[in-house]
Amino acid sequence: MSEDTPATDPQYNTVFWDIGGVIVELRSIREGYAAFISELAADHGMDPEAALDEWKSILGDHFKAADGTEYQSAHEGYRKATTELFDGNPPDDWELILEEATAATLRAEDGAVETIEALHDAGIQQAIVSDIDTDEAHDMLDSFGVYDCFDHVTTSEEIGFKKPDARMFEDALAGTGAAPDRTVMVGDRHRNDIAGAAGVGLGTVGYGDDAWGPETDHEIEHLREILDIVGVER
Incomplete structure (x- = not known):
């Protein structure tokens, strides 16, 4: 996808990502x-x-x-x-x-890097919301060459708490200036990622059946499906 390929009437203009089990293969x-x-x-x-x-x-x-x-x-x-x-x-x-x-x-989940890059090229804002040490998060994103695709990184080490604590998601919203109803959280764990994000009004994408449940707005098996959810042409 070219760098100036626009999102087509996106439902969401910001995507929050978990790292372990979503970007990084556990x-x-x-x-x-x-x-x-x-x-x-x-x-x-x-x-x-x-x-x-x-x-x-x-x-x-x-x-x-x-x-x-x-x-x-x-x-x-x-x-x-x-x-x-x-x-x-x-x-x-x-x-x-x-x-x-x-x-x-270290390996990325299938489709993670390509999806992050495609969202970035389409002008979709992206941020990390992950239960991880800060240096480890930066090193992982750097190793896949996608660090510059993210506008903000929220880690549990910085906040002092882990998901589903609302402070994790609120820090990412404050750091990006994103509107909750135009933001979607991608996670692989229902209680931590999905229910936690839904609790502060975010849209939710459950990656894998461990993330699927009543608060999951979009259930996916492949990360490339995020492009369809957001409205970015493949």
């Missing part, structure tokens, strides 16, 4: 964790499967410790899990190993 993130632990295990004579199970268990407990919608930093969880895995004395380069391992496996 399996690729899990593969990065496994590669990280596998490298550490090989260097330090550990059973990689047992080490990965322990690391994920500690990380999971870290996130479960959150009070309600309070956000727990992912990086702090990585630090805690890696430190406990090594009885308080992790390798000095563990952060670099994690960064390289996760970057090497």
Whole structure:
């Protein structure tokens, strides 16, 4: 699509995106964790499967410790899990190993990059609303070459809360100046993304059946369908 291809009488002029499970393939993130632990295990004579199970268990407990919608930093969880895995004395380069391992496996969901670029070319405003650390969000968007397609990035690390807390969506609305009734949220989880967005008056696109429910205005299986919903010619 050319850079000056206009949206055709769009129902929405702003699209809010979740990252994990929508822009980024979740399996690729899990593969990065496994590669990280596998490298550490090989260097330090550990059973990689047992080490990965322990690391994920500690990380999971870290996130479960959150009070309600309070956000727990992912990086702090990585630090805690890696430190406990090594009885308080992790390798000095563990952060670099994690960064390289996760970057090497990271993949976008099918159609995500093309859809983001097409919306951008058509003049549709876009923003991120994601339960993620800020640096991690920026790095992921940069890795796919779409960072400049977004007018605003709202992360749970910045707000201190995670979806469905209304403050997440309200920050994105304030940051973009978007009108709720002309904005649609794309998410893969019904309670967090869809119900949360609907609660502040946004339109909703549920990507995959885990996001489908009574508050879902548009149920899709492929991200390219967003172009039809917004009114952008393919």
